[in-house]
Amino acid sequence: MVRAGKLSLDDLKTQLRDADLRATAPRLAVLRCLHEADTPVSHAELADKLAPEGWDRATVYRNLNDLTDAGLARKRDLGDHVWRFELLRASDTHGDAHPHFVCDECGEVSCLPEGSVEIKTTRNTPVRLKERVHEIQLKGRCERCN
Amino acid sequence: MVRAGKLSLDDLKTQLRDADLRATAPRLAVLRCLHEADTPVSHAELADKLAPEGWDRATVYRNLNDLTDAGLARKRDLGDHVWRFELLRASDTHGDAHPHFVCDECGEVSCLPEGSVEIKTTRNTPVRLKERVHEIQLKGRCERCN
DNA sequence: CGCGGATTTGCAAATGAGTTGAAGATGCAA
DNA sequence: TTGCATCTTCAACTCATTTGCAAATCCGCG
Ligand SMILES: [Mn+2]
Ligand SMILES: [Mn+2]
Ligand SMILES: [Zn+2]
Ligand SMILES: [Zn+2]
Numbered sequence: 001m002v003r004a005g006k007l008s009l010d011d012l013k014t015q016l017r018d019a020d021l022r023a024t025a026p027r028l029a030v031l032r033c034l035h036e037a038d039t040p041v042s043h044a045e046l047a048d049k050l051a052p053e054g055w056d057r058a059t060v061y062r063n064l065n066d067l068t069d070a071g072l073a074r075k076r077d078l079g080d081h082v083w084r085f086e087l088l089r090a091s092d093t094h095g096d097a098h099p100h101f102v103c104d105e106c107g108e109v110s111c112l113p114e115g116s117v118e119i120k121t122t123r124n125t126p127v128r129l130k131e132r133v134h135e136i137q138l139k140g141r142c143e144r145c146n
Numbered sequence: 147m148v149r150a151g152k153l154s155l156d157d158l159k160t161q162l163r164d165a166d167l168r169a170t171a172p173r174l175a176v177l178r179c180l181h182e183a184d185t186p187v188s189h190a191e192l193a194d195k196l197a198p199e200g201w202d203r204a205t206v207y208r209n210l211n212d213l214t215d216a217g218l219a220r221k222r223d224l225g226d227h228v229w230r231f232e233l234l235r236a237s238d239t240h241g242d243a244h245p246h247f248v249c250d251e252c253g254e255v256s257c258l259p260e261g262s263v264e265i266k267t268t269r270n271t272p273v274r275l276k277e278r279v280h281e282i283q284l285k286g287r288c289e290r291c292n
Numbered sequence: 293c294g295c296g297g298a299t300t301t302g303c304a305a306a307t308g309a310g311t312t313g314a315a316g317a318t319g320c321a322a
Numbered sequence: 323t324t325g326c327a328t329c330t331t332c333a334a335c336t337c338a339t340t341t342g343c344a345a346a347t348c349c350g351c352g
Pocket of ligand 3: 103104105106107108141142143144145146
């Protein structure tokens with residue numbers, strides 16, 4: 001079982017092979033970065049971060065998609081027209097993920113605790129909305145920009 | 147005052163001139179379509195819709211941005227990497243808009259009634275989150291795809 | 293260990309939505 | 323009407339994303 005904070009190289013390799021992916025060096029680097037990140041990461045950010053280690057943008061790009069296809073990560077647009085990738089973590093209980101917040105002003109992304117946003121049922125709310133919602137995104141001003 | 151459902155050409159012209167925009171034919175067409183739409187509209191959709199009337203994609207594009215800059219419309223990404231434009235309506239009370247729902251499966255966009263989503267404050271919710279949120283986006287399966 | 297076939301990488305090039313330049317057309321205030 | 327600023331059009335450009343392909347590599351198997 002892979003746990004946050006204490007990931008050996010072997011843990012990462014195991015995680016990849018369990019997902020039927022080869023444990024190549026650039027793929028391990030991408031997976032490691034996703035584990036280290038505490039918010040979703042864009043391809044551009046990750047490609048820039050891994051360029052010094054010698055990994056190609058296209059390789060990073062394909063690996064992000066591979067991890068997503070394999071079900072290890074999710075690819076999302078948090079409402080600012082940027083694709084971001086985030087590891088699926090055990091802390092996201094039902095398979096439903098925690099809400100995200102993006103600052104209109106500075107673009108900062110933050111992860112909110114599960115349950116901090118509630119779907120209310122009012123007279124004209126569509127039927128069973130709550131059960132149908134799998135993802136919640138908020139936009140506004142962050143504490144710093146407010 | 148411009149009201150939904152009953153917009154004469156003169157109403158549209160007035161709305162543009164009040165916003166310091168010239169009332170040109172393509173601009174009136176764009177504004178009319180936004181009024182007729184009951185969900186946010188993408189540039190591609192509107193350009194396709196207006197092409198038969200003879201209006202150019204770049205003209206539609208610039209007009210959507212003009213209307214946005216003038217404060218008549220909002221430009222948003224509802225979480226599916228598509229820019230959509232929506233008229234600012236009086237029914238959006240505080241300047242805060244109603245929440246939106248996008249279907250993961252078919253891409254259908256729908257507008258939800260204001261107040262159908264609530265920001266809950268729990269022990270580890272960031273401070274004053276509720277006051278800082280200006281926009282709420284939900285994703286999931288629509289009734290049809292569910 | 294070493295092989296061999298399937299997967300993956302790296303570089304370069306294609307793609308395409310989004311955006312812009314520029315010349316001519318149009319709106320509108322005077 | 324006229325004059326000028328604004329707007330439209332069409333073509334061209336930008337640039338992040340996505341793909342093609344030959345060479346490198348992974349890893350199950352002998
Ligand atoms: Mn998150
Ligand atoms: Mn709406
Ligand atoms: Zn901010
Ligand atoms: Zn649907």
